Amino acid sequence: MSAGTDTSVRTRAARHLALTLALTATLVLLCCTGGIGAVLFSDDDSDSVLFTSFGCGQDGPVDLSDGMPSIGPYGPDQIANAAVIINVGVDMSVPPRGWVVAVATAMQESALRNLPHLGERNDHDSVGLFQQRPSQGWGTPEQLQDPAYSSRKFYQKMLTVDGWETMTLTDTAQRVQVSAFPDAYAKHEPLATQIVNALTGGAARAVLGADGLRCAAGAEIAASGWTRPVPGNVGSGFRTSSRPGHNGVDIAQPKGTLIRSAAAGRVIVSRCDPDHNGRLNCNVDGSPSTGGCGWFVDILHADQVITRYCHMVSRPDVGEGDLVDAGQVIGKVGSSGNSSGPHLHYEVHLRGDRSSRGAVDPVAFMRDRGAPLGERG
Structure with a gap:
């Protein structure tokens, strides 16, 4: 297969994946106004113009008509892998906070690349997005090279961690991965949240309540792990002209x-x-x-x-x-x-x-x- 043909196939696959992700997420995510996020696409889904919006985002609908975007240092192929991680999370009914944890973990382990065995450069027998090891019972090398399979295995173990929803991201990731560098995951949280928001129209800002997903508000904990310290509106602001030394x-x-x-x-x-x-x-x-x-x-x-x-x-x-x-x-x-x-x-x-x-x-x-x-x- 030529490089050009391979790129074309990956592009079409990314478009189909984006469509699947949006359709699936739209069925399960409620926006802040209680409505369902809109999905618009053409009759030819190989050239679909896809917009998703769930009412929690700050940036509005996301246009994926040309496949996956580049976000930060991550190119379309890497973002397509992030979309697989999110899609599996949706399929498993994992709250958005879990999507952020999983994407951040894959950012640290593989830079969102589906890595093969790297020989002498490899960490033992680790492969795939999450650098899971066949010798540790995660699956066969072939299974772990399937992004959907490896994502599912990550979520399955994460869901066994008691209280993961309110743990720091790095603590949750470490409980799953048992890394030699337990604090390494924390630095990826802001960009992982941005990626999830970009691919889902703001779902990383949603929280899980008794009535399903809704936008973060009040004392509810956002997918990022943050919450407002008290209700109410800001009065005196940060370093205003009248109070330049007001540091909060x-x-x-x-x-x-x-x-x-x-x-x-x-x-x-x-x-x-x-x-x-x-x-x-x-x-x-x-x-x-x-x-x-x-x-x-x-x-x-x-x-x-x-x-x-x-x-x-x-x-x-x-x-x-x-x-x-x-x-x-x-x-x-x-x-x-x-x-x-x-x-x-x-x-x-x-x-x-x-x-x-x-x-x-x-x-x-x-x-x-x-x-x-x-x-x-």
Whole structure:
């Protein structure tokens, strides 16, 4: 078979796969308005113009008329393999969070390439998208070279991991893969989420509830593993012209409202922040002249992301060193410290940097993870 013929066959296969994926997903995914996502295609499905939209995406419908797109460093053939992974997840009724975990795992193991045995360069007898080993009982070399088969085997083992839905992605992947590099999967989560969103019109932003799939909202945990810390709209924003040193956002809520960890992680700070005079005075309402965060918590998450929760009404419910799940209650809204009224001051820091240098806009950060904060009122 010539290279040109091989490429043509792969292109047609990718188009058929995209159509199958969209049709299957459309039957099982509910969009936010309660309707079914639209699929439009021509009579000639080999040249189909395919659009999918499930109401949870930010980018609108996806045009796959020319086969699979390139996304980031991954070309159409690699994205076609990601589509197989997702399609198998749909067929097995795995929630979208699982699709993100599986795609990220394959990104780390094979760069989304269906690898054969690589001889001396190979890791033992590992083959395929997930570098599964025949000698470890995953299947025969021929079976593991089938992307659909290897994806199904990955999901089957993942579903045996208790609590995988709220674990960090890297912990879930490691429980399945038992890699020598257990933290290697975390760095792929943002792009894996983007790929799933691109191929499904935003399904990675959906969550699984008692009534099926719906868009992430409230305290529900998005497929990315993130959730809003409190309900309500953002008031004072990030580094506004009037408050250039405001390194987070303020969300007004009544005193006593539960504050939840925005993602799984480890508590690295849980204490009373001294006021301007160095006094620990957090058990009373503060004021704009008091200074400090009051009772507050910092949590370290995967990828060296830190979230901060300020002005709690009393001592936090978690202590330093505690491991917390996404959505776990860590304290209650109050007005301690530099505060003019009950609210949560919420910050996001990157690169493990707790200082102002590491702070980023929480609104954009949370939106990208499918757990948007309420729009500014």
